[in-house]
Amino acid sequence: MISKPRDTLLSLAAAAALLLAPLSAAAFETAARSALVVDHATGTVLLEKDADVPLPPASMSKLMTLFMVFEALEAGRLSLDERLPVSQQAQQMGGSTMFLDTTDKVRVEDLILGVIVQSGNDACVVLAERLAGTETAFAQQMNVRARELGMLDSTFANSTGWPHPDHRMSARDLVRLSTLLIERFPQYYEYFSVREYDFDGRAPSNRYNRNPLLNLDLGADGLKTGHTEEAGYGLVGSAVQNGRRVTMVVTGLGSSQERVAESERLLTWAFREFTSRELFRAGETIATADVWIGAAGQVPLVAADAVTAVVPWAEKDNITTWVEYSGPIEAPIEKGQPVAELVVTVPGVGETRHALQAAEGVGRGGFMSKLQATAQVLMGRAMTAALGAGG
Template sequence: MKIGYLFLVFFLGLANSASSKAVKPNKSLSPSSSSALSLDSKQAILIDLTTNDVLLEKNADEKMTPSSMSKILTTYLVFAELKSGRLKMTDTFPVSEVAWRKSGSKMFLKINTKVSIEDLLRGAIIQSGNDACIALAEGIAGSEEAFAAQMTQVAHEMGASHSNFVNSTGWPDANHYATARDLALIAWKLIKEYPEYYALYGEREFTYNNIHQMNRNPLLASFEGADGLKTGGTDDGGFGLVGSAVQGGRRLMMVINGADSKKKRAVDAKALMAWGFNNFLSPCLYKKNQMIDQAEVWLGDQSKVGLSVTRDVCITIPRQNIKNLKVDLIYNGPVEAPVQAGQQVGVLVISMPDKPDMIVPVVATQSIGKAGFFSRIGAAFTYLLKGHN
């Protein structure tokens, strides 16, 4: 039995030839240099969430002041309570003197009133209300300190292990810090796990206590497909933004921080998003369970078996490199019967410039039994006479 190669043609019409190079494990896209785009922000990261490939990073693991971007994690914990059924949007929390007195951005809650969770969430997200966050924290955990401890625990559990939270608002504190990469992970978890509540982040305005405030996220008004998330700004940390946008079914997630002004933050955010969408593609080459080809079967009760992949196979690739994309289907052929549905029979090797090969298992789409005795004798006789190609 020899090694067989099936050649695939990519959907853009690019011919792909077989490769004899050694199979390597799939790795993430190597982060591009931050010099590819000039940013005022001190920290930045841009991720294509189709593949979780990092398109650009700049000091993404540097400890920084997350300011009001911390509120993404605050709302994540509230969303968890809502989805579990432990809380409802119509439930109310009291406004303590601590929440009422908190300075900074506010939704202007009245002391000793009770406010619905729905209003508090809009106050925290749209108006960036520190008072709203404290009311939510106290309502859920009894105190803001206890809630902040939960924030840190949840962040570490999801993999954002280089961050620490000591309050629900992002109020500056030497022990309250995060990284751009961690904030991107937290935001992605929120979008992925709580899509039913994420729409709040795309709302442009909210009025409470007869005070009308606009969402501070500049992308919502200036960038097509933007639907979140949260701005932040402090004297020591500068101005930052966690943002996300969808175009053509493709979502990018960005974090910037340390810009010198709100204006520079807005310029950086729009430029980074545009750069990501304009310079990269994220095609899905094959869908889960899609039959991608057929392989001949040796001594089976059927002559061919369908081949498929068990997950969507998507890539992220610089737009200028798409012409050099190559996909090889490699398997030991013909496949010897019996074959079980779902049995791995080969691999796809997806090759792109400047990236390690992506290796994707290929499985049989159906079970194939052994041929009967006389059929096997006939096949063996034919093989001896003509060989097998």
């Protein structure tokens, strides 16, 4: 472990952004219009192609509708057993539906399953009207919430993904949204793995979940397919193998068969070619940093969470780490204060950065500490002057 000071300490936000830098190892091609494959635990991008281009998402954008429904359930503004009326607009929706009509009063849980399994456009409209009064108002709320969530390449014109020139999402935003659904709503995320559902026996031909990954031996447990003539065939999926989760998106494929094959190929590659290594435990002392005019001359540095690296199998033993900080760090220092960064590099992969914090507090030093610091400064100036006088 190398520990070195530096002139400028990056912000935590910048460090988090760097975690999403794409890996350059193991070049891999895809026929998808855009694609993104991400290791869930670390946020490490394993593959990307045009991941920030806003494209028609088709029914994959129903994930945003579901996210807002789940937030309403969590806040108590909605309940799973609440029965909602079906408007004329909802009944008249085309495409995939639950075959609802205006005589129905449908439980929210049934509507959620209808959206996920049957990709019900009518169910989306019913939920949107309950939360915002109209689907147009709900779409406006979707746009506001998307910005708050950091989804900067997404705009919504409706709750369903119905073709519209202003309805767009990027692959990166779809992965970001999927990650939030997985982490924030584990109690509702289970709905995404339901393979068969038919509301009131009305749509026996439309009762199977369209996510093809659920039928493959990949550990898949979500999320959503999408298809329109404009968007092509797309899928955002997530799977777990040996405790490691990978989330991926493909868009713009030419057929449902190509969507199945490409999604399976990408997930298989991500699990086969990469592994994860825990480098440091949460709270483990990783290095020490020098302290300026403090009650102690150094402070131990730790990470709040375990530090894990995702690496190609061939490079799993070739990881390099060092610590950077702007130092010496001036006292006083509070316990838990972010003061440094751990830099992790893997040959052919790139670098990720992890925030480090002070493991303990360090108060201001007394008279002797100040005297020693002054002496160090004077000694440094003297050495500089002597070097300048030489030659």
